[in-house]
Amino acid sequence: MHRLGVVLSALTVSLSGGIACAAASDGPDAARPTVERRLDTVGPIDTVVAISIDGLNPNAITKLGRRGAPTLHKLIRQGATTLNARTELELTDTLPNHTGMVTGRRIEAATGGHGVTRNDDRRTPATVQAAAGHDVSSVFNVVHDAGGDTAYFASKTKFSLWERSWPEAIDADVIVENNKALVANFPGDLTNETRSFRFLHLSAPDVAGHATGFMGPGYLRAVTATDRLVGRVLRAVKASPTLAGHTAIILTSDHGGRGASHRAPNRPANYTVPFMVWGPDVARGANLYAINPTYSAPGRTQTTYADSPIRNGDVANLALDLLELPAVPRQRAQPGPGPDRVHRSAGVGHGLNRQPSRAFDCCIITGAG
């Protein structure tokens, strides 16, 4: 067992986000913001839990209040948050936006995006790299290359795309459609496995939204139920002597939704998502835009990639910043290299112990519990 023993050397951790959207002629770092964006923070973080609540319209958090969404409101009080982040520009669908969260890229492959436009279980193209037509690295790769363990826990079967795309970098993937059953596995993983990065996807609000209407009573009940599950995760972190004070939580969503759907990417209800950061290093009760002046709050406008709203795609590089690891490499390799070639040659490492990853077979369990 090992842990990325990173101790922050400075009193700040940068939120160096921005979605990779380099045109083909641009250099590898063309899309990197030139200005460092920093959160005021203090203390060590050695593990990050990224949580995505599928189809979480931030208005639901406001509408439910502390009573109906106590955990999310706790994150707002104790962390740095905004209820006005943005999805990917091109699509407000699940798999494209989640793949943006773990790669830090936009969607459109021709402009350096991850290329995942489909939102189902199709096996062709089989990988993110095949969808993009170029190499696409992820937060899993960077953490794994630095010697850390990674895992994702998802509640939709289409997330198997990630394991196929980054098989060496993902130490465990658990797919259980029943959200309660999925989260029942999570505290055990938190306490028994030493991982640096975990991704947890909770589908219930999206499922309820499609069945009974987004922002309707059934949907709001699902948000409340999901809030409870996030509360379980938070309590597990706080109860663990090794995790408490060393764990950051990043919470966002792939899209919002109102009424029957979330499909139209130009509707504010669909492209507006929350973005929350909680942990020992994170400014309490802060608005993320207020403490990150190089990002700009977008009002109600959709914005483009030339603008600088906080996006759900900021998850990958924020997680890496919190772990004091470099950003996801954005090199656009020539056709041909395997999925791991770019980051394997990137010399990532902080003198950390690299241990072989444990054998952990993919354990897709659908509809369990």
Ligand SMILES: [Zn+2]
């Ligand atoms: Zn949906």
